Amino acid sequence: MTKPDHEVIVVGGGQAGLAVAYYLRRLGLDFLIVDAGDGPGGAWVHTWDSLHLFSPAAYSSLPGWPFPPGATDGYPTRDEVISYLTRYEARYDFPIDRPRTVGAVEREGTFLRIGFRDGGSLAARAVVSATGTWAAPFVPDYPGRELFEGVQLHSAHYRTPAAFAGKRVLIVGGGNSGAQLLAELSEVAQTTWMTLREPVFLPDDVDGRVLFERASARVRGIDDASSTTTIGDIVMVPPVKEARTRGVLKAVRPFARLIPGGVVWRDGTESTVDAIIWCTGFRPATDHLKPLGIVEPDGRIEVVEQRAVKEPRLWLAGYGNWTGAASATLLGAGRTAREMTPRLAQALAEAISAAP
Ligand code: FAD
Numbered sequence: 001m002t003k004p005d006h007e008v009i010v011v012g013g014g015q016a017g018l019a020v021a022y023y024l025r026r027l028g029l030d031f032l033i034v035d036a037g038d039g040p041g042g043a044w045v046h047t048w049d050s051l052h053l054f055s056p057a058a059y060s061s062l063p064g065w066p067f068p069p070g071a072t073d074g075y076p077t078r079d080e081v082i083s084y085l086t087r088y089e090a091r092y093d094f095p096i097d098r099p100r101t102v103g104a105v106e107r108e109g110t111f112l113r114i115g116f117r118d119g120g121s122l123a124a125r126a127v128v129s130a131t132g133t134w135a136a137p138f139v140p141d142y143p144g145r146e147l148f149e150g151v152q153l154h155s156a157h158y159r160t161p162a163a164f165a166g167k168r169v170l171i172v173g174g175g176n177s178g179a180q181l182l183a184e185l186s187e188v189a190q191t192t193w194m195t196l197r198e199p200v201f202l203p204d205d206v207d208g209r210v211l212f213e214r215a216s217a218r219v220r221g222i223d224d225a226s227s228t229t230t231i232g233d234i235v236m237v238p239p240v241k242e243a244r245t246r247g248v249l250k251a252v253r254p255f256a257r258l259i260p261g262g263v264v265w266r267d268g269t270e271s272t273v274d275a276i277i278w279c280t281g282f283r284p285a286t287d288h289l290k291p292l293g294i295v296e297p298d299g300r301i302e303v304v305e306q307r308a309v310k311e312p313r314l315w316l317a318g319y320g321n322w323t324g325a326a327s328a329t330l331l332g333a334g335r336t337a338r339e340m341t342p343r344l345a346q347a348l349a350e351a352i353s354a355a356p
Contacts, residue, residue, distance in 0.1 A: 002355070004111045005122040006032045007348055011102045011114065011288065012130035013094075014042020015062060015085060016318030019333040020128050021094045022063045023341035029348065032122070033094055034114065036101040036131075040089055041082040043134035048158050050184055051078040054176050054235035055329060059209045062088055063334040075237050081330070102288045105129070105314070110355060112313050125351055126344055129289060130317040133282030133328065136299060140172075140280055144258035151275040155181060156282070164189045164275055170263065173279030174199040174251060179234045181277055183243035192271065195251040200233045204241065284319045306340040307347070315344055 008024060010017045013035030024031045037045065052075045053060055060076060061067040067076065067084055076084075089096060103117040111123040137154040139145075145152075151163075155177045165188040171181055174195030182193045202210070234240065243249045255263035255271075262273035284299035294301050294310040301308050301316060306323050308314040316323045317337060324339065326332030 004125050006030055006124050008032075008126045008128060008344070009034060009112075009114055009122060009124040010128045010130055010317075011035075011105070012042070012132060012318070013037060013040070013089070013096050013098060014044075014130065014132050014318070015330055016132065016327065016333045016337070017042075017128070017130035018085065018089055018092075018094065019062050019337035020130060020317050020341060021089075022092060022334075023337050024344075025092065025094070027341055027345045029345060031095070033096040034100045034102060034116075034122075035096055035098040036135075038099050040086040042085065043132050044078050044081045044085065046134055046156065047078050048155070048181070048184075049078070049160050050239070051180065052076070052237045052239065053078075053081065053330075054237060055331065056209060060084075060330040061334070062330060063338065065091060067330070075235075102131075104291045105289050106291045107311075110351065112311075126313050126315065126348055128315045128317050128340075128344070129286065131285045131288065132318055133284055133320070135285035136283040136287075137278070138281045138283050139278045142255070142258055147260050148258040148262075148273075148276070149260045150262070150273055153275065153277050155277060155279040158277060161185050161188045166190075167274040168192075168262075168272055170194060170271075170273045170276045171279060172276060173281070174234075175279065175281070176234055178279035179240050179243075179249070180237065181279055182248065183239040185277070186243055186246065186248040191248060192273075193249075193251040194254055196254060199251050201249075202233050202235050204236045206235075289314070305343060306336065307343065312347065313351075315340060 007029055008031040010020055010033040013033045017033050021033055057067045057069055057076050065088060101117040102114050104115040105127055106113050111125055112127045113121050113123050115121045134156055137156040139154060161184050164185055167189050169185050169189040170192050171178055172194045182191055185191050256266045257264050262271050264270050286295050286299045289295050292311050294308060300322055303316050303323060306316050318328050320328045324336030327336040
């Protein structure tokens with residue numbers, strides 16, 4: 001084969017894939033986005049109904065078209081993000097094939113071949129993987145986890161508090177997800193919040209934009225050593241503030257082990273627990289890249305400036321700071337796509353001129 005089906009195939013049509021598409025279009029490159037979702041919105045369509053962003057609207061824009069101020073003038077809701085992403089891809093009329101799940105990316109001569117789970121395949125000169133983390137929820141391995149007879153749910157699969165009304169619920173994890181789910185569940189359930197260390201709450205007058213500024217500064221090597229703020233610090237969005245007013249925003253340190261009816265704490269006391277909600281983060285969803293033999297045990301891939309070191313036709317967008325400053329956020333997706341795409345275009349031009 002001398003010509004691929006597309007010069008570039010972007011796997012994943014969430015915000016990271018769309019941001020890459022925006023710049024590929026501007027560079028005049030031939031590309032196709034393939035996305036496993038039933039519709040637009042990436043992982044946002046799976047998040048819980050009441051989710052509020054920790055980044056204000058002005059800090060949640062993709063390239064070219066600012067996030068509209070929205071109904072809530074502080075932190076957009078998940079529905080507002082889904083609506084924004086839906087209108088964003090329609091506005092630019094990107095070529096998107098969905099739902100199509102990529103099962104495997106493999107080498108084929110000078111191309112990479114994308115194999116779909118439902119059959120069929122496409123060849124590309126370059127592949128951008130932008131599959132996010134939602135499909136790979138992470139749950140830490142506490143002793144006795146298989147013994148626990150109650151409900152266990154990762155935050156990735158939590159939607160509403162209704163099923164937990166009147167129950168004893170243990171929420172595990174000290175980031176924004178843990179704090180927001182604690183705030184919501186504590187209104188209907190008897191909650192305990194368990195975190196590895198004391199959670200870090202940002203001051204009320206500091207919103208998520210400081211997290212972005214610091215993540216970016218760190219990558220540019222101009223870190224302010226006196227500040228300890230990280231992207232995992234808890235932003236005091238309205239429901240979390242309200243939980244603090246009710247006195248429920250208090251965390252305990254981890255239990256020693258799980259038992260069928262609950263947990264045993266480190267001092268030997270036991271608590272009955274009906275449900276555990278694991279707000280313990282995600283890993284990169286990179287199973288489709290495993291045939292290339294370059295995926296590390298934690299799902300990451302060695303990259304230099306978003307290009308896979310051991311497979312230079314593969315580029316990574318989104319996922320987290322390891323592929324660019326705050327690349328797994330709305331604002332960061334645009335910045336990192338802007339940095340990556342000219343390099344990708346250059347590599348493509350070289351590959352085309354070297355082709356027989
Ligand atoms: P995703 O949105 O996950 O999109 C990946 C796409 O790839 C999906 O459409 C999926 O269907 C598709 N896909 C996956 N595997 C395959 C495959 N094998 N083949 C084909 N397609 C595939 N960010 C902010 O900027 N501000 C915030 O306030 C904020 N709050 C957050 C709160 C929570 C609770 C969480 C979990 C995240 C938050 N984020 C926030 C982070 C971030 O914006 C999201 O995680 C975002 O969804 C990442 O976008 P993405 O495009 O990288 O991945």
